Amino acid sequence: MVKYKILGALLIGVILFLACEKDDICVDGDTPLLQIGFYDTTDTDTALTATSIRVIGEGQTNAIQTDSLKDRTDLKNISIPLKTVGNSTSFTFILDSEDDDNNNEIGNPDTVTFSYELGDEYVSRACGFIANYNGITATLTADSDNWIKGIEFIAADINLENINTTHVKIYH
Numbered sequence: 740m741v742k743y744k745i746l747g748a749l750l751i752g753v754i755l756f757l758a759c760e761k762d763d764i765c766v767d768g769d770t771p772l773l774q775i776g777f778y779d780t781t782d783t784d785t786a787l788t789a790t791s792i793r794v795i796g797e798g799q800t801n802a803i804q805t806d807s808l809k810d811r812t813d814l815k816n817i818s819i820p821l822k823t824v825g826n827s828t829s830f831t832f833i834l835d836s837e838d839d840d841n842n843n844e845i846g847n848p849d850t851v852t853f854s855y856e857l858g859d860e861y862v863s864r865a866c867g868f869i870a871n872y873n874g875i876t877a878t879l880t881a882d883s884d885n886w887i888k889g890i891e892f893i894a895a896d897i898n899l900e901n902i903n904t905t906h907v908k909i910y911h
Contacts, residue, residue: 765866772805772818773853773875773906780888780910786815787911793836793846794819797829811836816905823870827854834886834911849887850880851909877907886911 779787791811794803802810808817822828829852836846855872862869877890889910 770870772820774818775907776816776905778908778910788813788815791836793833795831847886849885852878
């Protein structure tokens with residue numbers, strides 16, 4: 740009788756163990772951010788701080804906040820997210836951003852549109868798919884006082900897969 744109880748308990752234990760599902764935690768599944776560095780237009784190898792920079796996405800009212808981008812700070816490089824729906828994302832980069840007495844922005848805004856082809860990459864069951872951006876190009880909207888003097892991609896055919904290197908140089 741004791742033998743059957745032990746076998747029964749063992750059988751129940753095996754069934755419960757086999758019924759358990761693996762606990763999936765996603766650790767590799769982040770859609771990459773666009774890494775932008777600011778550089779001196781006269782000495783293109785020298786990083787140059789963008790003073791009191793503010794970045795606002797098209798159609799947004801609040802500035803973008805990421806680990807590397809705090810609103811109205813002096814920065815030499817930033818990371819910004821691109822849209823995962825559609826084939827382009829526009830940003831207004833505001834240099835020397837501040838508000839006047841009426842809370843109106845008085846910095847120097849320049850608008851850049853990044854165009855790309857979206858690709859999905861399956862990472863794992865826990866992470867699902869992430870977006871990859873292929874063939875990225877940039878268009879600067881001309882105005883009477885552009886502080887951005889040029890935009891250069893580090894690689895000729897840029898694919899936004901490596902998240903640890905600068906993808907784009909903005910010269911000012």
